Amino acid sequence: MLLNQGYVPCNKQIHIKIPENELQMIHDRMEKIGVKNMSAYIRKMAIDGYYIHIDFSELLEIIKLLKIDSNNINQIAKVANSCGTVDGKTISDMKENHERVLKKVEKTFNKYLDIY
The missing domain is CATH 1.20.58 (Methane Monooxygenase Hydroxylase; Chain G, domain 1)
Known part of the structure; x- marks a missing residue:
């Protein structure tokens, strides 16, 4: 679960190219765990390699x-x-x-x- 622990300016960019089916897989996983911010999701996955979503x-x-x-x-x-x-x-x-x-x-x- 991503926690907003204060604003951190994001001023660096990474550009990647992926096929349509992989983009759809990313969207599907984001939807499944209830994440709407793709940038936050991809950063979390790239840094930690996992994303935990808990339904409260x-x-x-x-x-x-x-x-x-x-x-x-x-x-x-x-x-x-x-x-x-x-x-x-x-x-x-x-x-x-x-x-x-x-x-x-x-x-x-x-x-x-x-x-x-």
Whole structure:
């Protein structure tokens, strides 16, 4: 994954000639990993020889689930503070949902750890 670590002026040029099919292969690989800047892609490949693209959509989903989970906990805390008690079914449902979120977190992070 290319990280923008500050602007570095690029004032030197390299010109290469490639056949149409190889250009198409480069475009296909760029599209596959979600890169739009050909210059950055080619520099990264020439220097490091690899390009890692990680899809963070699962992590964004986890963040969403954690926000929902936190909101549910806050709602139960408000009810408990105002009424003094919360029924067992509500707590049981919240605990079940929380366990589901934690399992998804663990599964997703294990998947990302396997990359390294």
